[in-house]
Amino acid sequence: MECSWKTVLLLVCASLGVQYTAIRTLRDSLSGPCQGTYRCQTRHHRDSRWRALCDDSWMPVESPRKHILLFATTRSGSSFTGQLLNQHPGIFYVFEPLYHVQQAFTNSSSRLRRTLDRRALLGAYRDLLLNLYTCDLHFMENYIRPEPRDHVTSSYFRRSSSHALCSPPVCSEGGDVAASDLPDETWCPKKCGALNLTLASMSCLSREHVAIKTVRVPEVGDLRTLTEDPRLDLKIIHLVRDPRAVLASRMMAFSDQFRAWKIWNATGRQPRYVDLTQITSTCKDMAASAETGLQRPAWLRGRYLLVRYEDLAFNPKDKATEIYRFVGLEMEDRVRLWIAKNTNSNGSSPSEWNYRYSTTRDSRATAESWRLRLGFDIVRTVQNLCNDTLALLGYKQVHSAAELRNLSHSLVEHRTFQPVTW
Numbered sequence: 001m002e003c004s005w006k007t008v009l010l011l012v013c014a015s016l017g018v019q020y021t022a023i024r025t026l027r028d029s030l031s032g033p034c035q036g037t038y039r040c041q042t043r044h045h046r047d048s049r050w051r052a053l054c055d056d057s058w059m060p061v062e063s064p065r066k067h068i069l070l071f072a073t074t075r076s077g078s079s080f081t082g083q084l085l086n087q088h089p090g091i092f093y094v095f096e097p098l099y100h101v102q103q104a105f106t107n108s109s110s111r112l113r114r115t116l117d118r119r120a121l122l123g124a125y126r127d128l129l130l131n132l133y134t135c136d137l138h139f140m141e142n143y144i145r146p147e148p149r150d151h152v153t154s155s156y157f158r159r160s161s162s163h164a165l166c167s168p169p170v171c172s173e174g175g176d177v178a179a180s181d182l183p184d185e186t187w188c189p190k191k192c193g194a195l196n197l198t199l200a201s202m203s204c205l206s207r208e209h210v211a212i213k214t215v216r217v218p219e220v221g222d223l224r225t226l227t228e229d230p231r232l233d234l235k236i237i238h239l240v241r242d243p244r245a246v247l248a249s250r251m252m253a254f255s256d257q258f259r260a261w262k263i264w265n266a267t268g269r270q271p272r273y274v275d276l277t278q279i280t281s282t283c284k285d286m287a288a289s290a291e292t293g294l295q296r297p298a299w300l301r302g303r304y305l306l307v308r309y310e311d312l313a314f315n316p317k318d319k320a321t322e323i324y325r326f327v328g329l330e331m332e333d334r335v336r337l338w339i340a341k342n343t344n345s346n347g348s349s350p351s352e353w354n355y356r357y358s359t360t361r362d363s364r365a366t367a368e369s370w371r372l373r374l375g376f377d378i379v380r381t382v383q384n385l386c387n388d389t390l391a392l393l394g395y396k397q398v399h400s401a402a403e404l405r406n407l408s409h410s411l412v413e414h415r416t417f418q419p420v421t422w
């Protein structure tokens with residue numbers, strides 16, 4: 001019995017060793033996943049499964065460290081939802097680290113090799129996620145441009161969206177301001193200077209859990225090797241939003257890219273050169289992931305929660321509670337406070353459009369504002385392109401402009417996508 005366990009462990013160790021060939025930086029100083037004392041005793045001191053793997057006596061124990069992935073698409077309310085995790089004092093929250101990978105790949109890829117690139121890109125995404133979940137932020141240096149010097153960079157994408165990166169020890173100036181009411185975005189870039197990735201790694205290690213938000217992984221199936229990785233206890237929050245709202249929001253946020261759509265919206269006539277492929281593939285990916293998740297394959301067991309942004313916006317407290325129950329953490333007071341402060345419809349609520357990435361005070365109005373901002377002709381086109389996705393996720397189609405603009409008529413069907421006990 002004991003002998004066969006040892007064989008299994010050896011195999012696990014061997015496969016872990018070869019699985020992620022690109023792992024470098026911090027890890028270079030270690031002799032291997034099962035030999036480095038730093039890794040086993042310090043780095044993963046919280047993760048009892050690692051301790052078990054490295055000790056002689058092996059006992060399967062649940063890991064207390066949670067690895068949370070907020071899995072979403074651009075303009076689906078993920079900044080808002082991410083705040084629910086970012087505000088938790090025990091969570092090290094990372095806002096879209098895959099941006100840097102995509103940038104690096106975009107600049108070096110040739111169109112001819114696109115299929116090959118897609119697989120390579122997804123592999124690089126997974127590698128980076130794994131390294132961030134184990135708090136190796138130096139791994140980002142492979143992708144950040146210009147290349148960081150002495151592990152310090154000024155080019156980290158949206159650093160102030162991660163509260164931990166604006167607080168001590170990463171930003172020693174951040175202690176006092178962070179305790180105040182001001183959003184990190186307003187002061188962090190000025191006060192905190194360049195980002196020391198070594199300090200960031202240390203901050204990550206000092207927190208109990210890691211949460212990452214990404215909008216760049218197409219389908220939940222692309223994450224399968226991570227859900228099956230014995231080093232991680234991955235919990236995927238799949239955030240979806242009405243694709244008509246996603247489109248309206250993209251048109252406002254990225255107006256250069258969506259010029260043709262804006263002309264269409266303004267004139268009521270569809271220009272020939274409107275690109276329908278982006279919203280179509282957004283819908284396909286969203287539906288494919290939801291279908292996969294709702295079929296409950298073994299590799300997603302207990303690891304997948306489908307959340308409609310509209311449900312969260314209409315009922316933030318209850319939905320946030322559900323999210324926290326799913327990931328298995330307490331919803332701390334700081335999170336409750338943030339919800340209370342940021343989801344009120346109160347007087348001069350800053351509109352979603354003021355700031356490209358802002359979360360908004362009035363979550364309900366924002367969730368529905370697309371209905372007043374999108375021409376019926378465009379809505380009808382999106383409904384045709386995305387009819388299956390709308391049906392699957394419980395979004396009603398409209399059949400006239402009057403129906404579209406009548407906000408007392410809800411387009412969100414009541415649905416529960418609760419994780420069933422498997």
Ligand SMILES: *[C@@H]1O[C@H](CO)[C@@H](O)[C@H](O)[C@H]1NC(C)=O
Pocket residue numbers: 103104107143144145
């Ligand atoms: C990619 O190229 C663009 C345009 O040349 C440049 O602005 C950008 O900084 C480059 N990004 C990276 C990550 O090299």
Ligand SMILES: *[C@@H]1O[C@H](CO)[C@@H](O)[C@H](O)[C@H]1NC(C)=O
Pocket residue numbers: 150152196197198199
């Ligand atoms: C970054 O932080 C580490 C750990 O505190 C420190 O040893 C190193 O000198 C810092 N790097 C720079 C360039 O300040």
Ligand SMILES: *[C@@H]1O[C@H](CO)[C@@H](O)[C@H](O)[C@H]1NC(C)=O
Pocket residue numbers: 344345346347
């Ligand atoms: C605005 O917020 C204040 C305090 O939180 C509350 O008393 C008031 O009723 C709110 N007003 C509206 C219009 O929601």
Ligand SMILES: *[C@@H]1O[C@H](CO)[C@@H](O)[C@H](O)[C@H]1NC(C)=O
Pocket residue numbers: 248251252262265266372373374375
């Ligand atoms: C579409 O046009 C209307 C005016 O007809 C405008 O109010 C709205 O902001 C436009 N929507 C977008 C997304 O550009």
Ligand SMILES: *[C@@H]1O[C@H](CO)[C@@H](O)[C@H](O)[C@H]1NC(C)=O
Pocket residue numbers: 387388391
């Ligand atoms: C969506 O449209 C396609 C093509 O018109 C049709 O075959 C399909 O049944 C529709 N799906 C739903 C759910 O209505």
Ligand SMILES: *[C@@H]1O[C@H](CO)[C@@H](O)[C@H](O)[C@H]1NC(C)=O
Pocket residue numbers: 402406407408409410
């Ligand atoms: C708006 O929708 C509500 C609820 O469906 C309906 O009762 C009402 O008659 C509609 N108003 C108009 C002007 O169509």
